[in-house]
Amino acid sequence: MSLYADSEYLVRDEIAAVHARQFKNIVAPGAWGSGAQRRAVAAEARRAGYEVGLLEPPPDGPDEPDVELPEVARRVIRTIAASVHDLNKNFYDQAMADGLSDAEYVEIVGVVSRLVDLDVFARGIAVPPRPLPAPEAGEPTRERPGTAVHEEAWVPTIPNGPDGGEIGEALYHGQPMPYILRALSLVPEELRAHVELEVAHYTRLEKIFDYEYQHHEGLTRPQAEIVAGRVSALNDCFY
Amino acid sequence: MFLRESGRKHGLDINLEALVRPELDSGVPGGPELLEFAEAVIGPDRARLDAARNTLAEKLSRATVTGASAIAGNFSKNDRIADAIGIPIEPSDFQPTKVMRAQLGLNDFKSAANTFRHFRDD
Numbered sequence: 001m002s003l004y005a006d007s008e009y010l011v012r013d014e015i016a017a018v019h020a021r022q023f024k025n026i027v028a029p030g031a032w033g034s035g036a037q038r039r040a041v042a043a044e045a046r047r048a049g050y051e052v053g054l055l056e057p058p059p060d061g062p063d064e065p066d067v068e069l070p071e072v073a074r075r076v077i078r079t080i081a082a083s084v085h086d087l088n089k090n091f092y093d094q095a096m097a098d099g100l101s102d103a104e105y106v107e108i109v110g111v112v113s114r115l116v117d118l119d120v121f122a123r124g125i126a127v128p129p130r131p132l133p134a135p136e137a138g139e140p141t142r143e144r145p146g147t148a149v150h151e152e153a154w155v156p157t158i159p160n161g162p163d164g165g166e167i168g169e170a171l172y173h174g175q176p177m178p179y180i181l182r183a184l185s186l187v188p189e190e191l192r193a194h195v196e197l198e199v200a201h202y203t204r205l206e207k208i209f210d211y212e213y214q215h216h217e218g219l220t221r222p223q224a225e226i227v228a229g230r231v232s233a234l235n236d237c238f239y
Numbered sequence: 240m241f242l243r244e245s246g247r248k249h250g251l252d253i254n255l256e257a258l259v260r261p262e263l264d265s266g267v268p269g270g271p272e273l274l275e276f277a278e279a280v281i282g283p284d285r286a287r288l289d290a291a292r293n294t295l296a297e298k299l300s301r302a303t304v305t306g307a308s309a310i311a312g313n314f315s316k317n318d319r320i321a322d323a324i325g326i327p328i329e330p331s332d333f334q335p336t337k338v339m340r341a342q343l344g345l346n347d348f349k350s351a352a353n354t355f356r357h358f359r360d361d
Contacts, residue, residue: 009296009305049260053283054311055346080323088349109323124280124308126292127339152357157324180317194320201313216306222249224310225242226267227341229258230277232312233343238351239323239328 009125012217018200019130022193024142028136031143031187032104035135038111040065042132044074045112046119054120056126066135072098080112084235094138099126100156103144103186110190115154117197135141141189147185152203158185180239181205202228240332242267243339259343269299273307280311327354335351 003020027039043065045052049055050062059066069077076095080088095105112198119129148156148163158164162177171188172181184191197204202224211221219227232239242324246266272295279291283308283348289302296304340346346355347354 007310009301011305013339016311053285054281059316060243080319084322085349087319088352089325091326092323093356106324109320113316113319113323116319117312119305120280120312120315121308123275123288124311125293125305126289131242143331147297152327153353178319178329183324183326187302194316197311197316198336201309211241211248216302216309219306219310220249220268222242222251223269223273223303225245226258226265226273226311227269227277227307228314229242229255230261230274230279232318233258234278234281235315235318235322236348236350237314237318237321238345238348238354239318 004122004125004127005128007125007127011125015200017194019121021187022114022118022197023130023133024134024136024195025189026115026135028106029138029140030136031141032101032107033111034067035137036066037069038107039063039132039135040067040069041073041108041111042115044052044069044077045115046129048082049116049119054082055123055129058131063132070099072100073104075219076100076105076108077112080109080114089154101216105177106155106184106186107190110194114193114197117201133231143188145186145188153183155180156186157182158188200236240336240339243254255339255343269295269303274305276304276307277311280308281315291326321332321354322350327357330358333358 002011003016026042027035029035030038041064046055046062050057050142072095079091122129145158145167145212147163147168148158151159158168164172167188167221171185171191181195184194203215214220243253243255251266253266254263257263257270266325276291292304295307302353345351
């Protein structure tokens with residue numbers, strides 16, 4: 001059954017399948033967090049959304065975390081989820097000073113941002129947030145890409161071109177990528193999951209400059225862009 | 240950038256200022272309904288969202304609601320990634336967007352600091 005069988009608004013199978021994979025990925029072991037920890041990250045992000053009214057709790061109650069997260073992680077999660085205007089360099093530096101590693105931080109950014117994407121979508125089509133699956137057992141990979149370096153972002157990223165090495169080639173497919181498609185590269189699996197959602201929700205990457213291509217029924221490219229632009233303006237996102 | 244260029248391709252006279260002043264005519268068909276839905280779906284007022292969704296479905300289509308929800312979700316994700324990681328805009332986009340950034344007041348966004356740490360307007 002489709003993940004959105006309860007919605008009055010039709011969701012095409014491709015998008016529902018991507019979302020099902022995304023939820024499964026969120027509760028699976030990552031590079032630095034276990035499945036239970038990543039599920040707790042998602043649950044905390046939702047709790048922050050419920051508290052400020054950006055999300056409505058499901059009728060059967062909010063998802064309960066399986067593990068307790070450190071205070072610094074909870075602060076980072078809640079700010080990214082529900083207080084986007086408070087993201088700045090001091091916030092990042094404080095998270096590092098309080099004990100998160102740069103790679104753990106990037107993994108949290110990826111999980112929370114993808115969950116917000118999925119939950120905004122659900123809210124848009126008038127259904128409650130989809131339940132978080134049970135966490136998957138297993139250990140984090142603890143793999144850090146050796147070619148990630150400090151460029152202009154706060155965290156290391158894998159550069160475009162030969163400097164990115166084999167992992168850069170695998171992630172970017174030999175194409176120069178804009179920062180938004182490299183930002184999470186310190187945790188390659190988070191970048192892959194972000195791009196999967198990008199392609200499902202926004203457009204196929206090879207069609208980005210094809211302004212006549214229409215990715216969603218009933219929404220031309222200028223209509224898609226005005227929604228995108230308004231959301232980013234409200235979030236005060238300069239990028 | 241993509242709004243302006245895609246509008247040109249579709250023969251539309253786009254007013255980018257509508258992104259920050261939604262009472263203005265954006266030049267996009269269905270613009271007022273899309274702007275209202277975009278704001279409501281990421282805001283705390285559930286009644287406003289329900290009204291915006293119904294209007295969008297009536298004036299454009301039910302499929303438009305699904306597509307606009309996907310776009311709003313995607314850019315909620317991207318804005319968080321960009322501003323939590325501290326990425327600047329692409330160097331190649333900096334000078335070409337100078338007039339637009341000033342016109343829309345984008346340079347006043349807090350996250351503009353992530354770009355102005357690296358680049359300066361002439």
